[in-house]
Amino acid sequence: MLRLQNKEQADSVLSGVTKSLSNYPFDFQGARIITGQEEGAYGWITINYLLGKFTQKLSWLSLIQRKSDNQETFGALDLGGASTQITFVPQNQTIESPDNALQFRLYGKDYSVYTHSFLCYGKDQALLQKLAKDIQVARNGTFKDPCFHPGYKKVMNVSVLYKTPCTKRFKTTLPLQQFEIQGSGDYQQCRASILELFNTSECPYSRCAFNGIFLPPLQGDFRAFSAFYFVMNFLNVTSEKVSSLEKVIEMVENFCSRPWQEIKTSFARVKERYLSEYCFSGTYILALLLEGYHFTADSWEHIQFIGKIQDSDAGWTLGYMLNLTNMIPAEQPLSAPLSHATYVFLMVLFSLILVAAVVIGLLLFHKPSYFWKEMV
Known part of the structure; x- marks a missing residue:
């Protein structure tokens, strides 16, 4: 976003x-602005x-190597202030848009990953849009906004x-310098207003998300992080008790x-x-996931x-570091490293064997002399 707004400032x-x-x-290899696709892919890796x-x-019980019960990877949903990314591995589906396809070979397995970054559709830029x-329909510099509290x-x-390039398509000459927002707190009207930001009328592929961007059928489980988590956690809809989409919508609504005074x-x-x-952000997240990415109640x-x-932030930074330092090898190691649970199990097992050997030795060496004569 900074490069779009001011390339000279970004370079500076x-x-x-x-x-x-x-x-x-330390071995500093230079600084650069990563692309949106890279951000999505590194979040997926993380x-x-x-x-x-x-x-x-x-398997620390059988001590034999086995594959994980479910080797299918998780899809990644990332939401920031300026952009949002969706990344996952489609099953038996050709990625029709080459710009959205990335190839990885990790631990001896090939991954054909779909990823796209929707610039200007982070929650902050979406609100400005x-x-x-x-504001174009505001009267006397005032308009009722359903995305803010009554x-x-x-x-x-x-x-x-x-000031942002994201609102360029809406820029027009207005006979006022300021305007006043008056909240009305209506979820359904807010959702309808947000949906006008998504162009779903044109799609040059077999299926699209919005704005003509290819999106294969959703596959598997997804993990949503960054602003997805911060907003929905604040709205108290991330617990297992709020599992149904209907309940989530009800709580956001x-x-x-x-009233604003009550909220304050x-x-x-x-x-x-x-x-x-938060009202806008929660409504926007639901609109983006349901109408933009086509998640359903199921x-x-x-x-x-x-x-x-595991005490590590979910985001793209760790994935970038892992990729840059080759900490995830392309090929599967000949011998898999022991997990913590396996290591503890083996240590306990060997300790018990050692204790048993010592006890048996002490018993044998402390037998009465007639015991040894009888054995002879």
């Missing part, structure tokens, strides 16, 4: 980072690496909306309808800027929202 930042890190005593999907496991679209009011400068009182420690946007149960995996 990278130059400064390069100059600074080059002074440190979660599957941390969840053990790339390695074979040892929606406001830039809706009683919420905020004055914004029009220029703020057009109820949250949006609550209930969440006094949360900054108003972030608190005011496939919704295959999505799990995660913040951390």
Whole structure:
């Protein structure tokens, strides 16, 4: 996004980072802005690496090598402020768009991965797009916004909306410098407004997500992280008790309808800027997953929202490091490393054998002399 907004500033930042890190005593290989596809792919690598999907496991009871009960990888759903990514391995499906196909060979297995990054469809940029679209029908500089709580009011400068390239398609000359948002807290109307951001009328492939981008049929389980998790966790819809899509929609709808003053009182420690946007963000996430990515009530149960995996953040950074340092080999090692559980089991087993041997030895050496004579 920074490169789109100001290429010179982006180059200046990278130059400064390069100059600074080059002074440190490690093998610095340069700084660059990764592509959206790379971000999606590295996020996919991160979660599957941390969840053990790339390695074979040892059965610590039988001590024989066996494959994991389910070697199918998890799909990755990432949501940031500027963009969102979807990445997974389609089954028996040709990836019709070469730009969305990546090939990996990890631990002796080939993966044909589908990935796409939707720039301008992160939650922050999506909100700016929606406001830039809706302000065109504002009367006297004021408009009712169903994506904000009843009683919420905020004055914004029009220029703020057009600082980002994501709102370029909605840019127009308006006879005002400022406008006021007045929240009405209506989930259904908010959803309808958000759906206008997705162009689903054209698709040059057999099937698409939105904006003419190819999307193969969804396959397997997905892990949703970053803003997907932060927003849905705040809305309290990530627990196992809220497993059905119908219940999730009901909870988001109820949250949006609550008066702004009540929300501020209930969440006094949360900054108003972030608190005011949770209704929009929750509604946007549901619209993106259901209408954009075509999850259904049935496939919704295959999505799990995660913040951390084994105390590690779910995100693209670990995957980037693993790929850069070749910590995930292309071929399966000849001998799989012992898991922690296997190591503990073997240590306990050997300790018991050693103790048993010592006890038997002590018993034999402390037998009375007549015992040895009888044996002779």
